[in-house]
Amino acid sequence: MELILERQLEHQQKAVDAITSALDGITMIKPHFAYENPLFDREEQCLIHNLEEVQKNIRTDYCGCRDEGNYLNLDIKMETGTGKTYVYTQTIYEMHKKFGFNKFIIAVPSLPIKEGTAQFIGDSYVKHHFSDTCGYNCDIELGVLESPKKKKKGFLAMPPAVCDYVTGSCQNSNKIYVLLVNMQLLTNSNILTRSDYDYLVEGFYRPFNALKATKPIVIIDEPHRFARDQRAYKAIVEELCPQLIIRYGATFPDTTVGKGRNKATFKDFNNLVYELNACDSFNHNLIKGVAKEHFEPLSQKEEKVKLLSVESKTSATFQFKRRGEDTKTYILTSGDSLSIIDAAFEGITISAIGKNFIELTNGQIKYKSEEFNTDIYSSSYQEQMLKLAIERHFKTERQNFSGRQFKIKTLALFFIDDISSYRDSDDEKKPYLKEMFERLLLEKINDLISKLTNNEQEYRDYLEASKADIAACHAGYFAQDNSDSDEAIASEVADILHNKKELISLRREDGSFNTRRFLFSKWTLKEGWDNPNVFTIAKLRSSGSENSKLQEVGRGLRLPVDENGNRISNEEFKLNYIVDFTEADFAQKLVDEINGELPEKLTISEERLKEVAEQRKIDYNTLFFELGAKGYINMNKEIIPDKRDAFYADYPEFASGVSSNKVTDVNKNKKGEIHVRKAVYTELKTLWENINHKYYLFFDRDLTNAIPQLLHDILRKNDIFGNVTLYSHRDEVVNDGKAMMIRKNSGVSYSIKRPIPYNEFLKRISQQTSIPILEIHAAMCELAKEKENGIPEEFINEYSVANIVSAFSDWRIEQLQTRFKYSRSNQPVTETALTYKNGTPREIIKQGNVGTMFVEGTPSDKYLYDKIAFDSPLEKDNIMTDISEVVVYGKIPRSSIAIPTIVGENYSPDFMYVVKKTDGTKELNIVVETKLVKNNATLRDTEKVKIKCAEKFFNQLTLDGYKVSFHTQLENKKVKQIIQEVIAE
Incomplete structure (x- = not known):
């Protein structure tokens, strides 16, 4: 395929004309040397008049000029996907033709942008387009400045790209010399600053001095990455000393002037001569529209858990996200319950920790960086998003393939979190995300083939070719791939980065189908990489909520090209943008960002x-x-x-345009270590050791006899066996003629059929209920005999497991509340969360063990720790309240007191207090559980049961000779009230 470039598109030609109009009629001074650009006087009255005329079409608050150096600055604002690279390339040709300039330096912020720019300018079809089709009758001689290779002994040569650029003669009217350089080489490398080269260029030993002598025109791509106070911009101004800087970007940096009440922040425009904003780009069909879609959690609880990291065989760090709340982090070890993170995980504990994964008691294995719902019976959240993205991709692909005369190769881009989830590695972690994707892709292809009509034979052949080699359908590119020697990986990278034309071709040169169309990356493919035929972006990992939403969707906004290379601008296309429910408001933020650039309505x-x-x-x-x-x-x-x-x-x-990034969380990334105050611990030592004594939980024996009948009743409930039904929520960003707005649209719904082996099905139920496998099997056999066709194989799945476990838990809670007792063991207290094996207190504990949030300040001298860490506002109040009757107090480290409960999990309260009566005659011990709810009625049933178990435990502790008062604190009660009530008893 040869891409067909269109000339004189109105929105692009206006940008080119804006630059040449600003310079029109100025006096050009003939250069003294053959390697110099002609000179012009930036203070010439004609230039000032031109700028005033050009800026008549620019909104008032974007106009104006700041004279900050001995150079002229012109700005072009063009939205992502509207052809900035094409525009500044044509501008180079036009400025050469009209004014005689032929020395240009293009500065870009990153290697992917550098690669994309070099590929575009150097491509033969681009050269042919500008030289012949546009009639410029000249070529760009492009030099790409690269990082130096390892220096060999002996001769030190000046970079060839610098030599060729500087020595190119401005008297050659058929050549334009362009040097392409990335930000890092301007700032972090001595390639341009050293002066010990063995060969000089036009009398210069130092590259920067040689480049400066050419009196260059500098073009800056992505100006928001080149703020004026950064080293890269200063190097351009102070080392290259250009006559003219032209900045091209969709986003410009902010600048702040003044102080106090006079302080103001605004966009750093300097002589903005052309503006094509996002609203106009959408409105004039210059880019694709955007349809945001997120996957609705099964239980409507907008929350999920991510396994952030695994410390080999020791501990696992989890991140808990709930929409509208701060992100919390938890560190758990083997045997800990996931209910510490959220009550929905009751009954699920960590049974083992590997090198890069954890195993749960329900049989599931979760790998590092994997996200999953709090609904234990649902598949991982990534799987749901992958399935939705594949669904949207194929709906678009079928339309682009079978529904038009000239077909469009349809691509999808997936941003993922963990490279090892996609790439095969030498360690024990398998690429679970790749395996999951290939399985879902094959399922969808098989399903779609069965639904094709007789008129879609070519598309059927395309899908059959895809099915025959699923691995060939996808490829990945990550930063470390640049140094990977694997040939297969190198081929994938080449396809994604360099072979744009082949990637969007439906067939290879030999006529066979090119099925590679699903691309995976880790935000490596950002500004600079683009492919017009990306129709779906699935954001399986977060890029950070403060990012520009336009930048995030930018990789998929370009209008597509068909199989003949023609850009299609007479139709309306949509980019499917898949996010998770924590970014359910993505479309609104995108609309606000777009409308925020509009003048005040x-x-x-x-x-x-x-x-x-x-x-x-x-x-x-x-x-x-x-x-x-x-x-x-x-x-x-x-x-x-x-x-x-x-x-x-x-x-x-x-x-309109209110930016959500004005709100920040000062508590984020403040995790660290907390010191234990030894003097305070000494006062708490007796209480701490007594509540850490190991106790056993015993049930009445006759309950075992009720299990067979219970299983019989549970398995025959109507809603026990089945599949999970999922659905999505879709928002389209549209234009009402004046501004952007959101239009609700129908999502998709489908069932996940994920049967598991029958022996695994029995094992998981047994692990979570402690019912023997043989007993569960016997009950299942009875049920199968009763049903005419037996139990459908697809219903032997995680969903059914969870329903059976949940029903059993409900029964256990109802039956066991009064039919159990505690008995103290004879085992001595050894190592605890606050002490070493010898009983001495620890000096430091991790903040995450006592609180996920943090506030500056020093707590009372009576408090156990030197910092204030907490999990809720109620806990924060308790820590910061200094009560005269309290001798010492402290937050109990998470999961440190293992009180067994009838729901199958251990329980640990929140606070411990040692207080004295007002007359100082009697010391009292108080343990407090905090619950951020208004009353007992709003507590979950399982939480109520745990509290009842704790009450019984502390009663037994009192009977065994050590009195402790246990109390539950709700949000409408202060801890001081609890302490005064205990003292008054």
């Missing part, structure tokens, strides 16, 4: 009024007259200028 659209009325749950007319009565708008829905600030303050829904 003076008129409210009828659609917007209806939308806000619906949000406020009032009638449209009521809202309209309400705004009018308050003097915010007139009868034409125009905002009264003097009332604008009050209007937005009173009705913030109407304010």
